[in-house]
Amino acid sequence: MAERICIGAIAGAFGVRGEVRLKSFTSQPDDIASYGPLWSEDGKRSFTVRLTRPVTGGLGARLSGVDTREDAEALKGVTLWADREKLPALPDDEFYHTDLIGLEVYDAGGVLIGKVRAVYDHGAGDILEIFGAGRKQTLLLPFTRAFVPTVNLAAGRIIADPPEEEETE
Incomplete structure (x- = not known):
């Protein structure tokens, strides 16, 4: 940290x-x-x-x-x-953006999606920018319990449930 x-x-x-x-x-x-x-x-x-x-x-x-x-x-x-x-200690379900950047993101099946590259807040809630090897573009994922059910800072990982990606040509 x-x-x-x-x-x-x-x-x-x-x-x-x-x-x-x-x-x-x-x-x-x-x-x-x-x-x-x-x-x-x-x-x-x-x-x-x-x-x-x-x-x-x-x-x-x-x-x-x-x-x-x-x-x-x-x-x-x-x-x-x-x-x-x-700085104040945060409750268990709140995080400083700097602590999220660099964490590995896995799906519920244990497959690596990528790493958090940045965290954005444009007023409607935080968005995680995730980039990984083999990805054609970054994944922008709302930082909500529905899409990100688990954040484990000690293990350096996030478990995410991203929406299905559509293949574009």
């Missing part, structure tokens, strides 16, 4: 005094400020976050060490990572 988990990103500068616009990936957007310090993906920079106000497309925030608009603009696109131990 990852030491750090991506919980947000800097979407750009906001105002002229070094404020940034944050996109929060936490279930409650304001929680992003409570898991600090937050780190850049490479771990070379850390920031304490103080939320200032809601803004279009995210949250306004002040980051430690960011004092000018130019400093804020230079951080556009930087992802923010929290130490895993600072």
Whole structure:
């Protein structure tokens, strides 16, 4: 399991005094400020976050060490990572996306379907992107109990019940 988990990103500068616009990936957007310090993906920079106000497309925030608009603009696109131990433990039927990526996916008969390449959330529920050797295209599978009845993080595997695939030419 990852030491750090991506919980947000800097979407750009906001105002002229070094404020940034944050996109929060936490279930409650304001929680992003409570898991600090937050780190850049490479771990070379850390920031304490103080939320200032809601803004279009995210949250306004002040980051430690960011004092000018130019400093804020230079951080556009930087992802923010929290130490895993600072994040809440999840119930048995909930998972951090990062823990699902890379898990092997098998059907109910034990046949390997592939590995989870990504997890998407477009607002209607999570979707697993599964890719495997011999597949012509990725399989997008709703991450629901009906399609994914078993997730075993300790064993590094998922049991899935995907719909029948149609052959296309």
